[in-house]
Each structure stands twice: as C-alpha cells, then as structure tokens.
Amino acid sequence: MASLLRRRPRPHPLPAGVPSHLLCRFSALPQVDHPPPTSAPTSTTPASTRASVLDLQLAVRGEADPARIHSLVAGALSNPSEYPRLHASRPLFSLAASRLARLRRPDLAASLLHTLLASAPPSAGLLARAISLFPGPEDALRAFSDSAPSARSDVSLSALLSALLRAGRVEEIKSTVASAESSFGFAPGRASHNVLLHALVKNSELAAARKLLAEMSSKKLKHRAAPDIVSYNTVLAGYSAQGYEQGFEKLLKEINVKKLEPNVVTYNCRIHWFAKKGETFKGEELLDVMESKHVAPNYLTYNALVQGYCKEGNAGAAMRVFKRMKVMKRREGRSDLGVSAHSQTYVVLFRSLVEKERLDDALWVCKSCFAMKAAPPFEAVKGLVEGLVKGGRSAEAKDVVAKMNFLVKGDAKVAWEKIVGELSLEEGTPSSKP
Structure with a gap:
C-alpha cells in the first residue's frame, strides 16, 4: 500500500469521528476563543528568573521519567521565591501536560494542573488555561467546580465546554x-x-x-x-x-x-462550497477578493482549491494554485513565511499530475516531497518512473527510484521493493512485470 506523506498536524484539530471525506470542510470549523496565553517571563522579569524557567522547560523536554517531570514542575511551584510568577508560563505547563499524557500518565498531568491552580491567586485566565490542558473532562469539571467564584466567567466556562466537546x-x-x-x-x-x-x-x-x-x-x-x-x-x-x-x-x-467582516474561515467555507459544486474557478476568484480585503489565506484555502481542481481533472490549474501558494508571503512581509500544504494535498496533486502525464510538474512535486524526507504514494511514483522511461529520461527515473530506496523504511520497504521489481529503468527494455 502506498505510503502517505508525514507532515505536521493541522493547527486546528478536527472534531472526533468526522468521516474522512468531510475532513476539509469540518477543518473550517473555528476553535473556541480562549484568552491570549500569558507569556513566559518578559524583559521586566529578572534575568536569573528567565534563565531558571527556560532551564526548567529544557529539563522537562529532555526527561523520560513521568514521575521526575511531575517532581520538577511541582517542586518549582512550591518555591515561589526562586520562580516568581511561574504559574504564568503557559509554554512550560503545556509542555509538561503533553509530555505526561504521551508517557501515559494523565493522572500526573491532572495532579500537576490542580497544584498549579492551588498555588496561584484565582483568576479566570489561569483557570481557563489550566482547564484547556487537563487530559480528561472529569478533572476539568472538578477544577471548575472547586474554583473560586471570582475565577468563573464566560472565558473559563467556554474552556470547560471545550473540554466536554473534545470528549x-x-x-x-x-x-x-x-x-x-x-x-x-x-x-x-x-x-x-x-x-x-x-x-x-x-x-x-x-x-x-x-x-x-x-x-x-x-x-x-x-x-x-x-x-x-x-x-x-x-x-x-x-x-x-x-x-x-x-x-x-x-x-x-x-x-x-x-x-x-468575513475572515479567512468564512472565505474557506465559500471556497470549499464552490469546489464541492465543481466550480473551483469561482473559489480561486475569491483569492483576489481576500487579497483586496487584506485577509491572508491559509493552507486550508489552497488545499481546497488544489483538491477541487484535481477532482475536476484540471491538473494544470491545480499546479498553478499550488505554485501560487508556495510563493505567497504572509502579511508580516517576511519572505520565509509561506503557506505549507497539507500532506493530502501533495498526494492528490501528485497523483493527478501523473495521471495527466504532466511529468515535469509531477517530478517537481516528487522532489519537493523528497526535500521534506517524505515518500509519495508508491503507485503514483511507479507511474512517474514509467512515464520518464517512456520519454527517454531514464537517468531521472533512476534518480527517483534511488531516492525512494533511501527514504522508505520498515514494513513499507517490502511493498516498495515489489514495485521496483515491476519497473524497467532502461529505454527499450521489456518490463519484468508478468
């Protein structure tokens, strides 16, 4: 079975249980608004304190013993003179809670967050941040119920409701x-x-x-x-x-x-709608509207357009949008902050380009995958290699196979080696495929 590209997770988590064919559409659902995170110690905090918090964060990141992680952070909370306003360091507690959850100790994560709430003056912001980090809804409910009335607000209630929604x-x-x-x-x-x-x-x-x-x-x-x-x-x-x-x-x-005022999610909903109706060109027109309204598109915007065009069989238009995405600059003006496509976009585009025999574009996308150390779908790579050989480009075909041989690991290697066995990498040489 062809391997899928491994990319960073979506910034906006999808609701559980959504069918795969609705992923793009439901990914447009906005997350619940939470208060802005309280940053780690600022320049007004003594340098020694900033260094201590950073050291603690690095220690948590490198620790594999869940009991030790709990002890490190809980010990710091019990020593406010050395770590003043430690409770305001959201990155530290987010890291500790996620590490403990991954190490299968949600009980220690919950214990640490309850300790956090008990160690600081009650506030709606702190309660909301802690609730958003609890691994399960029961502890979130307990934290809200045990909190001081002054800490309960629409902000902390919405965090509790979000925890219930995740469950x-x-x-x-x-x-x-x-x-x-x-x-x-x-x-x-x-x-x-x-x-x-x-x-x-x-x-x-x-x-x-x-x-x-x-x-x-x-x-x-x-x-x-x-x-x-x-x-x-x-x-x-x-x-x-x-x-x-x-x-x-x-x-x-x-x-x-x-x-x-429509925002990027509003436009994404409309673009998904046009793509679903087979009118992706209308969705692409909205990109110009977004630019005129100073609404920056995100990866979901381009993914919907690329996949919509591929579904319509218009691989050329899909490639045009994909290249437009790669050169798009964010509103901050930094040229190194383009928009990254989701892995499924690469998969759909690559397959469509191979199917339409747009070999140069397909090879470009394939090399982009290699640059990210990701292996494209095996069957599509096979189609690309066969097309290159047929076009007298065996050297490029061999290069693709060599890079795939290097990238594919583990159980997938057996499936890939079977594909390679069916290929002929020399012009005019009969395929070994039965």
Whole structure:
C-alpha cells in the first residue's frame, strides 16, 4: 500500500469521528476563543528568573521519567521565591501536560494542573488555561467546580465546554449552558455559546444550531450574547458539510446584511462550497477578493482549491494554485513565511499530475516531497518512473527510484521493493512485470 506523506498536524484539530471525506470542510470549523496565553517571563522579569524557567522547560523536554517531570514542575511551584510568577508560563505547563499524557500518565498531568491552580491567586485566565490542558473532562469539571467564584466567567466556562466537546459529551454541554446562571451565578456569553454552536453542528443538529444563532441575533433573551463572525462561520461550515445549499446561501446573505467582516474561515467555507459544486474557478476568484480585503489565506484555502481542481481533472490549474501558494508571503512581509500544504494535498496533486502525464510538474512535486524526507504514494511514483522511461529520461527515473530506496523504511520497504521489481529503468527494455 502506498505510503502517505508525514507532515505536521493541522493547527486546528478536527472534531472526533468526522468521516474522512468531510475532513476539509469540518477543518473550517473555528476553535473556541480562549484568552491570549500569558507569556513566559518578559524583559521586566529578572534575568536569573528567565534563565531558571527556560532551564526548567529544557529539563522537562529532555526527561523520560513521568514521575521526575511531575517532581520538577511541582517542586518549582512550591518555591515561589526562586520562580516568581511561574504559574504564568503557559509554554512550560503545556509542555509538561503533553509530555505526561504521551508517557501515559494523565493522572500526573491532572495532579500537576490542580497544584498549579492551588498555588496561584484565582483568576479566570489561569483557570481557563489550566482547564484547556487537563487530559480528561472529569478533572476539568472538578477544577471548575472547586474554583473560586471570582475565577468563573464566560472565558473559563467556554474552556470547560471545550473540554466536554473534545470528549463528545454534547448533552452535557447543553445542560451546562442552560443551568449556568442558576448554578454558577453568571450568564454564559458569546464564547460559551460558540462552543455550544460547535457542539450542535458536530452532532449534526443543524436545525438546533440555526435556531440558537437566530436567538442570539434577536437579543430577545438577555442571556443570549450577540453572535459574531465565529458564530456564523460555525453554522456555515455545518451547512457546507451537509450540502444544504439554501441554508448556506441564506446565511451568507445574513452575514452581509449584518455587516459582519468575513475572515479567512468564512472565505474557506465559500471556497470549499464552490469546489464541492465543481466550480473551483469561482473559489480561486475569491483569492483576489481576500487579497483586496487584506485577509491572508491559509493552507486550508489552497488545499481546497488544489483538491477541487484535481477532482475536476484540471491538473494544470491545480499546479498553478499550488505554485501560487508556495510563493505567497504572509502579511508580516517576511519572505520565509509561506503557506505549507497539507500532506493530502501533495498526494492528490501528485497523483493527478501523473495521471495527466504532466511529468515535469509531477517530478517537481516528487522532489519537493523528497526535500521534506517524505515518500509519495508508491503507485503514483511507479507511474512517474514509467512515464520518464517512456520519454527517454531514464537517468531521472533512476534518480527517483534511488531516492525512494533511501527514504522508505520498515514494513513499507517490502511493498516498495515489489514495485521496483515491476519497473524497467532502461529505454527499450521489456518490463519484468508478468
């Protein structure tokens, strides 16, 4: 079986259980807004403290014993004179919690985060950050329930609801929002309602999500916060995933009427919609609109266009968009910050180029994969090699095979060697394939 490119994970995690053919569309669903992370010690913090926190972070990164990781950080929390405001170092606790989870000690991760909350003055920001790092919803619920009333707010509640959403506990999200005012003494705001919208969409309850969005817009109920573009994007992405054209178009008009400023997620939803309808060229036109509106496209923008064109059999247009993505500069003006494609984009584009016998483009994409030390799909590589040999380019074909031989490891090597055995790398030499 052909290997897949191994690339960095998506910046925006997808809801669990989403079918593979809906990944692109659901990846447009926005994450719940959380407060900006409190940074590590700044230039106003003594240099010795900054060095100590950095040393601690490096020690955690290099430690393989989960008990030792817990001891290092918990010990630092118990020594505030040496580590003042250590609780404000989100990178350290994020690293420690993720390391402990990967080492299969979520209990130690939870214990460390509870220690963090007990060691610092109660605040909504700290509570929200800690809740977002708990490995399971039960500890998140306990942290919220045990917190001081002053730390409970829409920010920390939305973090709790997000933890429940990751666990798939949609009904509990509904009941928590409904009872928040009587249970916690404050009405849930926009951030919490946006998590509820996300939960309803994820649970395929689009009618309920649309009703909630209308209630938020009407402002008839005092505890319904006015929706923002994130609220609309969430439902819009749900309509796109379900192929509900009437609801999709009506919601776009409502966004325009309310004069909400579309962001990259809004444009991505529209581009996915056009690609799904076989009108990817209309989606590409939105790139120019985004540029005129100073909305920077991201990898999802280009992925949708490339895959849409490939699905339509237009490999040339797909390659044009792909190259446009590679040279795109971010708004900060730094030329080294282009947009990276997702691994599946490389796979789809490479296969499409080989199928259409666009060998030069296919070879360019193949070499790009090699530069990332990733092996493209075996069958597509086989097609490329055969096309190169047929075109009198055996030297290039041999180079591709040699690089694949170097890259492919482990169990996949057996499958690749079988492919190689079926190839003829000399012009005019019959293939060994039966």
